[in-house]
Amino acid sequence: MNTRITDTDPLSPGTHSYRLAGLVQRYHVHGTGPVCVVHSGGPGIVWEYLRIPALEEHLTMVYVEPVGTAPDSRLPSHPHGYTRERYSGFLEILIERLRVPKVHLLGHSHGAFVAAYHALHRSGRLAGVVLYEGAPVTGSEHGAEAGRMVQAFAAKHAGHPGLPGVLAAFDAMSAMSNDEQTEAVAKGVLPSYFADFWGNEERLAPVRDAVRAVYISGLDEDGTPDMIDDRAALKELTVPALVVVGRHDVICGPRWGLELHDLIPDARLLILENSGHMGHLEEPQLFADGVRRFVLDTAPADSPA
Template structure:
């Protein structure tokens, strides 16, 4: 079993069957194991790749069900609830014979990580909530709208701004992979603190992005709403909350709220980042996660 587990954690791409469905993941680096859940839902796993973390951690980048090389549900594009993603995640840990790991969730992946931590804290050594929030819905959308207005004010006069704003408006109407990918690439500048000032540096990241269209509905067509504010105070797990100062989607307000709700959590604000601090400030991001892992391991 140990030899099989070692093989399943060797560098590169792997595919296993979990709960009757093909689950694909990618292993890079060495050290304590950290499973990484990308955002979206549906955004390609490479969007979360953090080479600076791979110097000290075994990063297991998960392709969530329905995304990339992982199998789609019969109800696709619906049914990808946090509960269903968590079942797949725990099944993957079982398949890898990993009793306890660090779990890092970015954006929507953070919502899934919160759910997994609240329902399976015994399987985790520590939790990293990266650009996450305790709630979705009207309150979250209103905060995002206010943050977008701040972004517009900071970038007033840029000729590229209307194109990015149009893409942001269009992403909600997308209902297929090609349309949602085009919208995501179009709105990327809004996800950065200073994209246009550093466009040469970030263009490759933008061109790499792809997205699978996944709805926010469960298999019965009902919204998979999120509000963890009542349960997060009961979370007894080392937790790091990371946020970019200029994030418009899951900004500092939500990071502060998570930090306040989760007992003993640690908050790190990346001052020159938006929604993608691991791309904009990779060393500062990696330093924060490495320090957290060291503290939690001790």
């Protein structure tokens, strides 16, 4: 992999890296066209699962490796301290280094929470934001809805031999404390993150097996949870927004996508009817067409073609 510590062209294809606050920040550039910066989920899921070749045909996709997901990008307080404010601060420096007037920002899952925060607090270089499988809140309300959706998934697949493993992985989430446990849980719950994993297991099992994850606690350095409630703030969002949600998502499903759409002024909404949490893999062309149209409609006039 071609890694550059000093770059004359920050958008040349390949892997780029630089040092910031003693950490190495990497990002990966693929495709041509208007620039779309991509922040993956977790926190702690390694970025490759979110590679979107169908968008690379039309856009310059800049895939961020969120700090903490590589050994040389970990905070001294690791696994703590990875708040939205910190991710957003690193994002802002990266976007500035790209040397284009404005970019689009796409965040998936936890990355959508980060993208929403960035659009609310550091919108100056954003032409638009894509909130892909996000929600306006975390905490007990979000957890209760996820629990209800997981129960519905279990009822739908009652008797399937793979179901006990999925439910065991959900039960193990609260006890995660290291990278190995986190990766095992991520792979274990993944069948529930698709609309029909077991009906497409030959194609999707390699996706599950390729997932890599590191343990990030979700706590600030002082042990305070990084709780989220963006409902009031999102009503004042001025950045053009696209909300993308899969009809069968158990974690950040239609309830939250519809609420985000209703909260954000003039937001667009794309519901992927045959997807769960991974629409870019389940309905890749519909996903890519929706994001591409949004980016091209909202791109600055001087964006690269």
